[in-house]
Amino acid sequence: MLTRGPEHGVPIAAQDGGSNTGSSALDHVVELTRSRDRALVESSLISALMDLLGAREVTIWHLVPEGTGTPTWRRIAQRLAVDEPASTRTVDADGLPEDRLPEHLRCLREDRAVAQPVAVDGCFGVLLPMGGELEGGGVIELVLPQPLDERDGRVATSMLRIHANFMHLLDYSERDTLTGLLNRKSFDETFMKATVLEARRQYVELAQERRTGQERHQFLGVIDVDHFKRVNDVHGHLIGDEVLVLVARIMRGALRSDDRLYRFGGEEFVVLLDASDETGARAAFERLRLAVAAYDFPRAGHVTVSVGYVDVRPGDTPQAAFSRADQGVYHAKAHGRDRVVAYAELVAAGVVVESDGANDIELFE
Numbered sequence: 242m243l244t245r246g247p248e249h250g251v252p253i254a255a256q257d258g259g260s261n262t263g264s265s266a267l268d269h270v271v272e273l274t275r276s277r278d279r280a281l282v283e284s285s286l287i288s289a290l291m292d293l294l295g296a297r298e299v300t301i302w303h304l305v306p307e308g309t310g311t312p313t314w315r316r317i318a319q320r321l322a323v324d325e326p327a328s329t330r331t332v333d334a335d336g337l338p339e340d341r342l343p344e345h346l347r348c349l350r351e352d353r354a355v356a357q358p359v360a361v362d363g364c365f366g367v368l369l370p371m372g373g374e375l376e377g378g379g380v381i382e383l384v385l386p387q388p389l390d391e392r393d394g395r396v397a398t399s400m401l402r403i404h405a406n407f408m409h410l411l412d413y414s415e416r417d418t419l420t421g422l423l424n425r426k427s428f429d430e431t432f433m434k435a436t437v438l439e440a441r442r443q444y445v446e447l448a449q450e451r452r453t454g455q456e457r458h459q460f461l462g463v464i465d466v467d468h469f470k471r472v473n474d475v476h477g478h479l480i481g482d483e484v485l486v487l488v489a490r491i492m493r494g495a496l497r498s499d500d501r502l503y504r505f506g507g508e509e510f511v512v513l514l515d516a517s518d519e520t521g522a523r524a525a526f527e528r529l530r531l532a533v534a535a536y537d538f539p540r541a542g543h544v545t546v547s548v549g550y551v552d553v554r555p556g557d558t559p560q561a562a563f564s565r566a567d568q569g570v571y572h573a574k575a576h577g578r579d580r581v582v583a584y585a586e587l588v589a590a591g592v593v594v595e596s597d598g599a600n601d602i603e604l605f606e
């Protein structure tokens with residue numbers, strides 16, 4: 242097994258023992274690029290920096306654009322001790338306004354390492370820019386037992402570059418080229434993960450969430466641009482494309498940073514979001530609908546969207562949940578468009594009869 246050299250730099254020699262502190266930089270590169278799951282990639286980056294630099298704590302911060310408001314810092318992954326697993330859920334539900342962390346902002350804007358005081362006795366804090374093409378940008382915060390020397394700095398910078406390059410490749414394969422939103426291909430995987438988490442939450446975390454009043458459910462919304470064929474016919478395909486790009490941008494701005502927005506193809510979009518209940522979900526989808534309706538499109542003028550949504554059930558398949566939400570879109574289109582319709586309200590009103598099979602739906606209109 243390899244271990245770090247006297248300057249806490251790259252690995253130079255074999256050492257016995259069962260811990261992973263001697264893993265080579267190459268082992269970490271292999272680990273970092275092994276999975277397409279972003280949370281696992283972040284977690285591997287943290288492990289690499291802990292191991293290669295002897296870091297005591299590592300935190301990854303993203304500066305997230307929040308629609309038209311001030312960007313906020315969010316801790317997207319953190320490990321506070323070598324023998325603890327990394328936490329890769331967003332730690333700050335609402336984030337910190339960008340000016341609350343001025344040193345982080347300086348590190349990002351000036352694209353260089355910034356030393357900073359730390360609360361841990363005898364340790365040294367340093368912030369490093371994460372590079373890459375992340376919207377808003379990212380900063381990694383290290384707590385080290387020694388100041389970051391040149392050699393460690395090079396190791397860290399190389400790991401961060403590899404991480405940024407890999408994230409860029411993931412983006413390339415998972416994003417829609419026109420709008421930059423996540424594409425349909427990445428939806429199924431994320432959805433399955435979300436339903437597994439939802440199922441786990443139902444059995445393990447729900448009682449706790451109920452006690453603390455933080456119960457969350459996953460909702461899926463299908464959004465379809467109204468009369469989009471008319472936009473193409475009247476203004477041409479290029480203006481149609483421009484409308485799609487703007488609709489994507491407006492919706493992204495109306496959603497929270499951890500809501501996931503996909504372009505499914507054509508003028509159809511899908512959102513996966515967490516909300517405490519049906520009312521919270523409706524409010525999010527209404528906000529999105531209103532944001533599009535209020536926008537003055539440079540050439541196409543007034544554009545609206547119809548939205549159908551559904552709560553995701555444990556064991557749902559992407560197709561089953563999508564097809565239920567799509568009943569809402571169908572209903573919205575049939576009743577004037579520019580509206581939000583919950584699948585649950587269609588069932589309650591007897592418009593839709595649901596049989597035992599999740600896919601087995603009859604629609605009476």
Ligand SMILES: Nc1nc2c(ncn2[C@@H]2O[C@H](COP(=O)(O)OP(=O)(O)OP(=O)(O)O)[C@@H](O)[C@H]2O)c(=O)[nH]1
Nearest residue numbers: 465466467468469470471473478481482507508574
């Ligand atoms: N500009 C552009 N048009 C597209 C793209 N993908 C699909 N379309 C067009 O989007 C239009 C969708 O039209 P329809 O499915 O008939 O629906 P609609 O006109 O939006 O009507 P409703 O959904 O009933 O409100 C078709 O004319 C497609 O050719 C794209 O990437 N860019």
